[in-house]
Amino acid sequence: MSTEDHNDSESGSCHSCEHGHDDTPLPRNALVIASGSLLTLGMSLHWLGLKPDFIATTCFALSTLAGGLLVAPAAWGALKRRRLDMNVLMTVAVAGAWIIGEGNEGAAVVFLFALSELLESWSVGRARRAIASLLKLTPETALLRETSGQIKEVPVTEIAVGSAVSVRSGERIPLDGKVLEGSSSVNQAPITGESVPVEKKAGDAVFAGTINSGSSLIVEVTRAASDSTLARIIKLVEEAEDQKAPTQRFVDRFASIYTPVVFVVALLVAVLPPLLMGAAWQAWIYRALVLLVIACPCALVIATPVSIVSGLTALARRGVLIKGGAHLEEIGRLRALAVDKTGTITEGRPKVTGIITLGSATEEEVLRKAAAVDVHSAHPLAQAVVEAAQAKGISFGEAKDYQSLTGRGASAVIEGHPHFIGNHKLAHELGVCTPEIEAKLAEIENSGQSLAILGHTPHQGCAGKALGILSIGDTMRPEVPQALKRLHEAGLEKVVMLSGDNQRTVDAISRQAGIDEAHGDLMPEQKIVHLRRLLQEHQHVGMIGDGVNDAPALALASVGIAMGGIGSDTAIETSDMTLMQDDLTKVAEAIEVGRRALRIIRFNISFALLVKALFLILAFTDHAGLWLAILADTGATLLVILNSLRLLR
Template identity: 50%
Template sequence: MNDPINEPIILRIHGMDCAEEVSLLKRELIPLIGDQDRLGFDLLNGKLTVDTSSLDISRADVLTAVERSGLKSEPWRGGSAAGEDQTFWQLHQRSILTAVSGLFGLAGLIWQLTFAGESESVPWASIALYCIGILAGLLMVLPKAWRSLISFRPDMNLLMSVAVVGAVLIGEWFEGATVAFLFSLSLLLESWSVGRARRAIASLMDLSPPTAHFRDETGEVRDVAPAEVTVGSTVVVRPGEKIPLDGRVISGTSGVNQAPITGESVPVEKELGDEVFAGTINGDGLLEIETTKAADDTTLARIIKMVGDAGSKRAPSEKWVEKFAAVYTPAVMIVALLMLLIPPLAFDGAWSVWLYRSLVLLVIACPCALVISTPVSVVAALAAAARNGVLIKGGVFIELPAQLKAIAMDKTGTLTQGAPAVVDVVPMNGHDEAELLMRAGALELNSNHPLARAIVDEAKRRNIELVAADNFETIQGKGAAGVINGKAFWLGSHRYLEQRGQETPEVHEQLESMQEAGRTVVVVGNEEHVCGFITLADAIRKETRDAIRQLHEAGVEHLVMLTGDNEGTAKAIAKQAGIDEVHAELLPEDKVAAVERLVEKYGYVAMIGDGVNDAPALARASLGLAMGAAGSDAAIETADIALMSDDLSKLPWLIHHSRRTLKIIRQNIVFSLALKVLFVILTFAGFASLWAAIAADMGASLLVIANGLRLLRR
């Protein structure tokens, strides 16, 4: 009896860099664990995750199954990149063997042309050179082909091996060597394409500096590893350095390049109290930062983890191609066998001619280009999105934005900036704006209330000097009062003004109008009269209107606001933004119900939000999107996609990026299948040769790879 294990088994698989190795592993592991969903494949890092919870399976059983696939494994050690612990031969054997195969095949041809003369027989020296070229080309293929044969599950390795062996048996040494070399070259190209996408993400994520300038309790600054810095510590970041940990600025001002994390194209000015991210680059100023997250919990660390996990979540197109290839490959073997047998037996055809044509059919029918067309495109699309500040948590989510019919949006922090700001200053009874702001600021100077901070910030922005009021007192739930320059003043809400009995019909009408427009009103007065009022609102993001317009232009039929805020405020913001429908004063469960109704009506629906209360609705939507920079951890973890710059304009970009990805995937699939059909027709007509077939297949592989990698362009 095996000892069942509850922790998932995580292995590094050497040589797992294309869909072919994934298929080999699935072939051995699915019968063992019984469920494909228990397997996770990360091609970018060569990582295999096997969920064995509640199964009577040991680690040894899993390792044995991996060994049967012909691949080598070792325990996963987090942090090291794929290939980091491999020897020179393990890293470069495919390239070396491909080069040897090509060189010896070419040498065999040169010897044959030089010394064979007019003789039709191939010289023994040429045969020896061809054999070396064939063995080098098939060295990494034959073990997989053998396992495919004995398990009665034909794959492209078996197709190519049979074609090469068949060519040798009928004396076509050069064509056999050419097929072996070109197939090896096509596998090398596939490996290179995944490697390029891997390097694109690795360079994107290799951002965190190796040391942090830590200020200890004595005030001394010393260099330590970021992992040694605890939350709440002080870190010094010098001009031009990378910021080692997430934190909050406690001293200094500087422009910070946040492009690696948020995709913002220009540096963002950071000052006292502003948040900064690990991996971003400090500008010309010296910053002191109070750390808010440990090294393994920074925004950058979460991005790295999410990108790593993305490889195991495959797109629908990938799943379709894999299912198609599973049926297609054995069908091709049967057709090739029938082509070999029926013409000679039924129509007295020449065995050598139809054997050759059946071999050509095997070669051209190899689904190599078809199988690699989708994963290469998906990986490139994920890397390009990450580079633009859009974190997509797997290929399964790259295709969904292209199909969206409706989008539900939270208001606060999504459509708006998430913090109140002064909109209007309305002085009355002989007072001016500066005087009104000075008195309000004096009363609010020591308050931490968001409205108070907004008023103080506005006064400072206008260079109004503030001195805290004397005899300050808070009027619970109503406002505040104090003495300024020897005279009593008060500050409060519209309701407090009514309670004081100082409201006039004119003031009442103005305040009602402001509140209906979705603004919060703070009234300032003294014992004699109302000095004026200040209106505040959660200002709409500057990019919101354009983003909403672009979403409509992109074909999104319906845009809905779901908010817990009051109806007046919600309608005012929706009108400014151009939202089609508004639902206000909602609890989290009400947002879920609203999303469910949208899903029933439109099918594909996205929800975008930033708060903990948005997480249930994000999970219920067809596609959940989080505002990643200021969003809560719960929203980011629940969402399928995170906009790391809190920039709504990334949403229409994402829809167009998704459609471009789907377009390229479809181009690759159609091109691969059309080429197969063309060569099958030529084969039956007797116009195709082995070397031309493999050259066409390799050319198709190269073209679909190049087409997919176009997604990496900026």
């Protein structure tokens, strides 16, 4: 968010909070340094008692002018919009100090206020630069392989999709693409946060900014430079940083009311005692100026944005993308987590482990017909069947009139006859289950495997029958037990599996993983029912899915989480939080960072309010001058910033 955008908001926050985008920081730095140097010189002359006095006074005036060039224009802009913000408060306090003959304190106020704003600018800028520096990971040029076979170095912006580029050992991959020739290990840490290089071979996807650690590769470009996965990550994080969290919106609303109230109270403090009680004007005007400086809510306003930006940046560097401060705060509040099975708890790469034939059907016939139907589906179980047929060299004809039966399977016409392939529930609905089949299904399900029943669909007087059963195994991710333990340690009360797979398989997997509660045989709408129950019981519930099939549940959950978003536009766009690699431990990391961010924000706000309250009491009892007031405000702001930046570690 730019300075202008921020000034147009309804908050009373410091205008410098958004200077992370300042393109010309040098004049600001120079003005703050000049103001501080002149203030130090003036104070030295004053304390040493050197004559004439006007030299020290001139130093104070020039110090006030240098610092005021950073504050007064913003104050004037606020007044033109009929708003009283902290810049107006400081400008009035400095002008008042000079009017009552306290020019040295006026210079100190404007310098320390400008310094605190510079610190705020630096803190947000540091967090932003930490993620923006990822853009520098992408090389500016690439080695383009021309049709003649020659290699030519050209800017990445000039390389078209479909071109082939050479990536030598030790070099960064310049653009998103897929490997055409060669095999190598690639360090994907800049995108996924994983420390172990990933082996890549022909056909595998690679991403801009990652490092080719092994042999040289020839890569076919699949995305333009401006549309790379890394560029989309940077854009997403920048957009997320500009979205205000609920705590920040509350503080902004509070400051927009608080600042004008403080101004009115200070005015009354300056005027009422002299008018009503005959008190000394100068003494009460001075107290009013001290009140203005102490009441400046800089530390309060900066408490949330620096924490949010630091938290978002820290997670982005670990391969976890979160779409804004609101979602980061909600992640910190999660009490329960609903998870899908395939692709989340299991690898999501199932394989056919066995084929049971029924009646006169042969294994080849069962696999051929099953693959003919499943070739139309992108479901992992369907793809496992197709891959099994291909691996055995079985050719399968075209299945016509394909229909997906949500949550149950699919149907199609093969060789002029209607067939189905699906789960236990579909076989029951079609009335083709027998005690013999039930016994075989129970055996497969008890072993923790999924199954697919192939059969002839009942039609036109034909009773239909099951032709065979395919058992499909999907191994559990190795990190899942440890990840679930860490999720509970992070404060989750319950982890629940919601799956469309059969209940016996779901129970077997959940026992292996250590999941608290598991529900199988669920249609998408039934997942919603369970999620609503979890929300009633725990209020803050996350849901992990694939970003497409589980869209309704992801939308209903407090936080929708997509697994393995690397290279997936849909996952990044549809979820509140995306894990760039398939690693459930990243969810635990995100919850831990979210909880830390909430603790830091709450502490910062409480600390800022406590400091204000303490020094307001000191001001009213005449124990705090302008010096102490501005030092307290600057000190509180600096401590809040340093506390927030701990999230970057």
